[in-house]
Amino acid sequence: MLLNIIFYLFSFLVIWFGAGMVVASVDRISHKLNLSAFAISFFLLGILTSVPEISVGINSVIQNDPDIFIGNLIGGVVVIFLLVIPILAIWGKGIKLVHQMENKNLIFALLVIAAPTIFVLDGRVGFTEGLFSIILYSVLVYVVEKKKGLFEQVKDKIMDGNNHILEDLLKILGGVVTIFLASKFVVNGTIYFSQFFHISEFLLSLVVVSIGTNLPELSLVVRSLSMKKKEVAFGDYLGSAASNTLIFGALVLFSGGNVTTSNHFLQTFIIVIGGLWMFYLFARSKNEISRKEGLILFGLYLFFLAVEVIFV
Numbered sequence: 078m079l080l081n082i083i084f085y086l087f088s089f090l091v092i093w094f095g096a097g098m099v100v101a102s103v104d105r106i107s108h109k110l111n112l113s114a115f116a117i118s119f120f121l122l123g124i125l126t127s128v129p130e131i132s133v134g135i136n137s138v139i140q141n142d143p144d145i146f147i148g149n150l151i152g153g154v155v156v157i158f159l160l161v162i163p164i165l166a167i168w169g170k171g172i173k174l175v176h177q178m179e180n181k182n183l184i185f186a187l188l189v190i191a192a193p194t195i196f197v198l199d200g201r202v203g204f205t206e207g208l209f210s211i212i213l214y215s216v217l218v219y220v221v222e223k224k225k226g227l228f229e230q231v232k233d234k235i236m237d238g239n240n241h242i243l244e245d246l247l248k249i250l251g252g253v254v255t256i257f258l259a260s261k262f263v264v265n266g267t268i269y270f271s272q273f274f275h276i277s278e279f280l281l282s283l284v285v286v287s288i289g290t291n292l293p294e295l296s297l298v299v300r301s302l303s304m305k306k307k308e309v310a311f312g313d314y315l316g317s318a319a320s321n322t323l324i325f326g327a328l329v330l331f332s333g334g335n336v337t338t339s340n341h342f343l344q345t346f347i348i349v350i351g352g353l354w355m356f357y358l359f360a361r362s363k364n365e366i367s368r369k370e371g372l373i374l375f376g377l378y379l380f381f382l383a384v385e386v387i388f389v
Contacts, residue, residue: 078273085266088259089289092129095255096293099125102245102252109242119221123316127153127324128253129290132260134328143336144279145267145286146328147202150321151194152287154349157318158356159378161294166371173365180361182220187353189213190318193325194349197342204334210326217319263289279338283345284385291317344388348381 103125130150137145166172192213196206267286271278288295294317329336355377359370366374 081266081269084262085270088262088266089292091259092132092256092263092289093292093296095252095259096126096129097296098248098252098255099128100293100296102248106242106245109245119313119316119319120218123313123320124323125249126293126313126317127320128256129260129292130321131324132253132257133263133286133290134324135257135331136261136264138328138332140264140268142264142268142278143328143332144277144338145264145282147193147197147325147336147338148279148282149286149290150325150328151197151345151349152283153291153321154190154194154318155283155352155378155381156287156291157294157314159352159374159381160288161291162314162356162366163371163375163378166366167368167375169368171365171367171371174360183361184357185220186217186315186319187357189217189322190315191350191353192322194346196325197338198346200338200342202329202336204330207326207329207334207336210322210329214319214323214326260290280385284382293317344384345381348377348384352377352381 130146130153133149134146137143137149162172192210196202196210263286267278267281270276271281294314352374356366356374359366359374
């Protein structure tokens with residue numbers, strides 16, 4: 078048992094290492110191409126910091142355990158908005174959310190992020206919901222990219238040559254492969270521990286695996302605190318959370334467009350939607366989260382953990 082726990086935790090450390098390779102390489106590429114920090118953090122870091130979620134999701138579908146990817150992706154939203162950002166606000170005595178989105182676009186982004194939670198409410202997700210999740214993310218990309226013109230910038234700057242990004246691209250590939258291999262052990266470990274402790278794979282993924290697969294986002298917290306930065310590149314977190322909707326839709330389709338979960342989901346739905354709404358109310362006027370607001374959001378995270386354990 079002890080050996081299984083050690084190996085399980087080690088798998089998450091390997092994911093952290095692989096994700097670090099990916100994030101560092103993307104950061105270097107963005108500087109070499111001199112691209113918008115928000116655009117890079119929203120699109121590229123948003124997708125690539127979600128590589129652990131993608132890898133765990135693919136392996137869970139292969140193992141025919143969709144509860145793992147559903148719990149992990151929805152839990153990831155909780156971790157980002159009720160744990161990661163609040164920790165920064167509490168220890169940083171307030172943080173400023175640096176982003177360049179209009180209020181209506183921010184609302185739409187949060188709705189996209191909430192979509193999987195809404196679709197899973199009845200315990201069944203079909204082809205239509207999976208496809209609609211992908212469409213929602215695609216519309217969000219269009220809305221943001223239309224203003225930033227990121228894809229056009231990337232094409233022009235790569236066509237110019239002399240960027241020497243091949244080495245970083247190879248490191249990204251190496252990081253992705255590392256994460257995928259480690260994720261297989263995470264999925265197997267989750268199945269083992271859920272059976273050993275007689276708890277659902279969904280709950281274990283919602284509470285435990287979601288933290289492990291969001292290690293890239295947590296590492297950004299550590300880096301921000303060590304550098305005493307009060308400004309947070311909100312695109313990192315917003316893009317990562319939004320990409321969970323894309324991953325959710327793709328995995329539902331990959332599962333054959335018919336995914337069911339036996340878990341009672343109402344309490345999770347209420348907390349996720351309530352947490353996103355509360356976050357929006359705190360951030361909408363001054364684009365910052367105070368220490369007091371961070372404590373409230375973190376308190377909601379602790380309430381979330383208590384509720385999930387009670388209803389196990």
